[in-house]
Amino acid sequence: MFHTFKSQSLVIAIGVVILATATACTTSGDELGDAGSSMSRVRLYDSIEELAADSALIVVGTVESQLVTADIDPITDFTLSTLQVMAVVSGDRSFEGQAVTVRQVGFKEESASPEILDKGEIYLLYLTPSGLDGELAEQYYVTGANAGIYISVGNDKGVMNDERATFVQYSPQEGESLPSEVRLSEAAGSSGER
């Protein structure tokens, strides 16, 4: 009798799991997010070569400080990250050891913008001149919105200049065909400068 009771309990449990799974499937389009953001991208990239070709500057650096500002209109916040350049992969070599300001729309605390760079982290960044006027002209955007962000994972800080250093894609985008991981030696594409 006890054996039968155990069997029935197990069967009921299985039935409940099946029903719960079926219910979840009917609402599979939903996500339980607290915030989000979306960009209607100008271009999706199929290769690191394309991304590199669209980038005036490719650097490895660490985010030293950040500032949130609404410097274009009163309702649009931008995060300005000061990147201390450790290595120039492609572009103006004089940036090595210098600081570059990288602009991104949104800010981290908003949590609607998870692609905002993290202070203290080391990144391989594909950058495009901001195209803005005045003092903002000196700043850069990440090429392809967030496509050009690769983060250092597991690299020793001392080998950031080493071509074996690897970087992981920070914000994969549906429909884009960029590699999930890039070695520094491959970062500039087949016609790289390094």
Next chain:
Amino acid sequence: MPIQRANSLRHADQGLRAIVTPARFFAAVIAVSLAVLAPVLASAPAAAYATTGCKWSTGSLRIDYRYVNGTFRDTLTSAKTHYNANTDVNLSLTDSSGPAWTAANSNYGATGWVGHSSWTCLFGNTLNSQMQLNQYYISNTDPYYRIRLVWLHEMGHSLGLAHVSNAYRVMYSGGTGTVYSNGITTLTTDDKNGINALY
């Protein structure tokens, strides 16, 4: 109870256990569960839209468009009217601060995006949303319906729609430029169904 009667009941119970093994019992229950669920699953339409998991508590919403100007203002007005005419939401535009949904257009520079939207929500209820069109990539001289399409896309996000992989839908993930090139300038049935499922 006489001993003979007790023995016959015990034999019957043992015989039943021999026929209905746990494995067979599980299989039977799973089969019954699937049989019950099959019509439900079959009747559930394949959603050709996706949602963000956030939606406003009401479909009657105001958008602060103080920072929208020129053709961008005209096209946002048209996009709002298009949503009202084709879905169950009731949107209005205002030149005063207050609404938690704001819109703007400006030259934001070489951001890599022509349109941007963001939102925050709590337990699935949208608290606020912002959307921007970037004049670095799209200008007053671009076709009216091209600009309106970007608004339709960003408004879709603010209302709770996520990207889809079909390049013939307003909410296509690959960019509104492709959608416009494909001849789509109005909300499609899938886009409308998505909004009406939310509101």
